[in-house]
Amino acid sequence: DQAKIGVLTDMTGQFSHEAGPGAVAAVELAVEDFGGTVLGEPVEVVVGDHQNKPEVAASLAQEWYESDGVTMINDLINSGIALSVAQIAEQKGGIAIVNGSGSSKLTGAGCTPNSIHYAYDTYALANGTANHLVDDGHKSWFFLTADYAFGHALEADASAIVEAAGGSVEGNVLYPIETADHSAFMLQAQASPAEVVAIAGSGTTFINAVKSAQEFGLTDSGKLVAGLLVWLTDVKALGLPAAQGMVLTNGFYWDRDDDTRAFAEKFKAKTGKMPHMGDAGNYSSTLHYLKAVEAAGTTDADAVMAKMRELPVEDFFAHGGKIREDGRMVHDMYVYQVKTPAESTGEWDVYKLIETIPGDKAFRPLSESDCPLVKAD
Amino acid sequence: MTDAPAPAARPRRLDVRDLHAWYGESHVVHGATFHVDRGEIVTLLGRNGAGKTTTMRALAGVVRTRKGSAHLDGHDLLATPPHRVARTGLGYVPEERGIFASLSVAENLLLPPVVRPGGVSLAEIHALFPNLKGRDRTQGTRLSGGEQQMLAIARVLRTGADFILLDEPTEGLAPVIVEEIAHALGALKARGLTILLVEQNIRFALAAADRHYVVEQGRVVDEFDNTTLRTDRARIDAYLGV
Amino acid sequence: MNVFALVLFASAVNLVVGYAGLLSLGHAAFFGGAAYVTAHAAKAWALPFEVSVLLGTAFAALLGLLFGLIGIRRRGIYFAMITLALAQMVYFLAVQLPFTGGEDGIQSVPRGTLLGIVDLGDIRSMYYVVLAGMVIGLVVIWRTIHSPFGHVLAAIRENEARAVSLGLDVARYKLTAFVLSAALSGFAGALKVLSFQLAALNNVSWHLSGEVVLMTLIGGLGTFAGPIIGAASLVTLEQMLATSGLPISLVIGTIFMVCVMLFRRGAWGEVRARLAALADRQGPGKS
Amino acid sequence: MVRCGGPKTTQGGDVGDANANVIETRGLTRTFGGFVAVKDVDFAVRKHALHALIGPNGAGKSTLFNLLTRFLPATRGTIVYRGTDVTRTPPATLARRGMVRSFQISSVFPHLTTHENVRIALQSRHRETFAFWRADRSLKHYDEEVRTLLADVGLEPYAQRLATELPYGRKRALELATTLAMQPDVILLDEPMAGMGQEDIARTAELIRRVGEGRTILMVEHNLSVVADICDRITVLRRGEIIAEGSYAEVSADPEVRQAYIGSDHD
């Protein structure tokens, strides 16, 4: 029984800065830190570049599970791909752990007994930021939402929370994801009386939206910009002058405590950059997987899944993290604000912590889940 | 000037020896040898497919796979880069006319760069080809077939080229215009131009030219002067299969 | 199995681009549109395998008819841009309509059984069914280009005005070829759904429309084997590169450039030309 | 000589007989922008005539052809073909009803062989064009007919050559063969002799005369010896208007025609 881990990710495409080489490095580090072997055999890591093509990902996943002896596939950025590989894992008796994609469908209608949604999901991110800001007195909101399922989900989750917490949604605008120029939407945001302009999108279009917000003087005119899904790499790409003041929720920040800093140093030595929540999730989940394999004494998917659920997740990423029956790994989440250039003391010193959300409050409660595995109970 | 002096008295302008030309793999001109002297109008006669057009294209640099030698006023045409050939004073009116569809009549007319002073003026062109008058803005290929032929000739006359290759200039032209062109060629000759002509219309060839070569299968097989052509029609008819 | 679907798709595209001289930049709409319809029919309506595939193919054919009616009288790049524009609208619908699942697509489409006998859940029988589907599609294309209709199509491509003057109603021939090609592309898309159990946005995006033309071009435009070779090699390459660690677009981009520079008639076109040259050289010697 | 002053041809006394005139136009006009290329033309071609249309360059001959074959829509006026109004009929339909044209600038299918060029026309004539399910072996039965047609225009030796490789004159011959393959009732030939060598001209003239038996032919031609030789009726166009009509002898005696078109050379 050899444990073989496949990192299926976007190595060279539009998401490669969010996952890609960083994901691979994190998994490799975890294997090294585990000692390189499990059940007396070396742990092998293989890498696949799915190029954001579901067919390529599916072919590769099938081949990996079926003939290449891959026992677990990790990262899985791109929600369509994550959903389809989760299905394949179930069919072929493999394990899929999602760190790259945030779609909460993975623990909803698309949940499987063989897949785990690990680092974060859209619900948790929206939940953290919305709750915090409304509690803080920022009650009127305007949404700038990427016009696709992922953006809609972020917005829907966030506005439900805003309204539940006594805030109001003043308006929204759906921007097509191909849009490079967001200035037209900025004018609308500008004209709205709302205090908070929440951007529900990700990747390059998110970055461009924040840039225009800065260019149009949104923050100067007293509005608060909130990002509903922000990677550390996005903030780096924006630069502090453009990103400063933005409020966001994240599952991990390298400068949280000594353990995270220790991991970050190792990661940086290997890749030249600081890890973000996807990287940390890839590391932590790989480690957890290997521990479970060792505990189960086999790489058989059912046995390992059972062990993974049984053992608590205990490392720098999560303390006492737990995997629920819908596949959700439950852990604390954190609300951060982007520092101003003046506050920042170093290249990677970009966030200040403003709130910690305990795991049981961070994620969608099981009672609201539409995962068939939960209903079966 | 119109009365041709003895050929030997004229300086040689074009001297073609053992010219070969190919389209890709197919060898079309097989060693043509002929010459044209200053102020002469010379025709190449021959059946369809004999290689007349190809010979002209080889001289103008439009067909690039060539061997042998061709000199115009001492310039080695085969060694001249194609865009420099026009600078030697050679103007080319192609058989297919080569009117540019995306250009207006005026643009077509003004397109070829002037290579020497003394070209035919626009006024003279309009006098010669009244059809072109007032059509400046019409798209080139929307002219009638004959008008396109006029435009193709006019275009080259304008540049001041003094050695002109004319490939079937009368094709598609009304008899009156053919007559006028015959006169015009005479006038051009009087101005000192030298012309190499490919022609199917023997009547026109007779009226316009001084000497005639017969091309057969890519070779020059015979030569006539006008008198012979007039008196010994049978000989040429044998070549042309009439 | 991706290879089978794309080989058929590229061959169908070649029918219009290579044989009818109509550059279409919108064929992904047929491939992907049929994929969505097939997936939805099989999953949400729980229709049998054959019926879903037929529905997908029919949908593509209808869509092809619509595209054709709008664009067929335009020429060259104008035609290409109309097909692109219409395909972008299909893409837009795929993003907007609820049943397509947006950027996530439709997953876990059931395969069912073929004619109620062969269980397609079995990967091996699935494989042969998709292979058979591809072969059937290719036979249809082969027949078409080597048929009286195919000759007329060639003539129209060569000289449209002359074809009209000979009493050929060119728009109808082009439309027929276009609809046929759309239907076959749809068929390919349906086969893809059954092999991967998913339909996704990238199946309707203009990138795919472009890629499939490029596959055809690389293999050899207007040759029967060209698109087969082109699609098979590109898909295989993509699959191989996935685990190679190389920067894929850089490699594929470079391959495109090299292909164009080295064999402009496409791989197969080049082979054929060489063979012909060889035959020429030997011909006179023998006689 | 008959001048065309009135709205109708008065020649022959069979006016009004729908069968006698294969083509009739009334007030046919075509303008390009402000330029009137064909002006109010009343024109008729009688059945089984070999009718020539001549006139100076730019007179509107090709335009008139384009109008008659519906390659260009008319600005005004009507066209009647064998008794029915075809002013709005699509060109391909008209061709299938027996009116086939050739082009002034050679128009062949360049990358098909000479043989295939002609065969396409046969396919069109026999409506064997939509069968995409049938093998092209089924086209073999045309071979004999193609060969005959090619032989008629002296193109047999070129049968397997690509049309693009033919010398200019041969392309014209090919175009003619392709046109004849349609077995048209009415053939419109736009300068069929242009670019041909002497030997071909004679042969083609003979060919046209031969195929003209039992057919109607309307041709534009600048080669007046051919026109004089084979055409039984001639219409002269100038600046879009008919200036004369009649036999060659009649027309060529007209001083206006001589001045505008024929010049002094021909007699």
Place this chain on the structure above:
Amino acid sequence: MLSVPLVVLLGQVVLGLINGAFYAVLSLGLAIIFGMLNVINFAHGAFYMLGAFVCWLLLTHVGLGYWPALVVVPLVVGAVGVVVERVFLSRLAGIDHLYGLLFTFGLALALEGGFIFVFGAAGNPYPVPDALRGIVRLGPLILPLYRFWVITASIIVCLAVWLLIEKTRLGALLRAATENPRLVTAFGVNVPLLVTLTYGACVGLAGFAGVLAAPIYQVSPTMGSNLIIIVFAVVVIGGLGSIGGSIVTGLALGVIEGLTKVFYPAGSTIVIFLVMVLVLMLRPAGLFGRET
């Protein structure tokens, strides 16, 4: 939907014009390459990206600022274009223009992939030059100053190019050279040189647009890849071969797109294509094109 305030609407028209100015500069170059050299230059978006990147690299590694970059970058990118034309595209002249498309598509892929490989996909920020920082208040409307500069610079460049092509013999020469290069050569024009320089100049224009774009958008490897088909659409709507057409169409479509963003944002990605289908149905050769 009708509750959109008038100011916002007016603002959108201005913003639309600004985007339109980008479309105009890009489509201008594309239109010339396309209409006159008969190359479907799929790499145009990549050259635009290259322009922005060279600009960024000059700033970060050489310390060369925005203003000099405005001149240097188009020259650098143009030089790359010259090399590409000379070494590759010139060999493809005369064969089906699909091969030119294939080549430039490959080039675009390779450039994009290469830049992602080296610089990552996220992109890099480029500061707005000091002189153009800040916002302009037009009544209640707030617009960034830099955007006004973009529109001015683009329109000046477009007009200059238009004058050069339409009012000099250059345009006619180019079109003729596309149609029948051998004949134009025989007339004494050095066609290969002409073509190379034109390609270089048009690509340089794309580089210029890249510099203009750098401070607004991220300098990222994928910035040109989605733009390219929009710009193609602009060229086609304007009518192939019509330089003026592509400028006017670029500006107009920018405005139409901007207004769509107000009333039906989702539709803004396809409004241009919708316009294209409608235009081509009514005018087969585009708004300003001529039919051949």
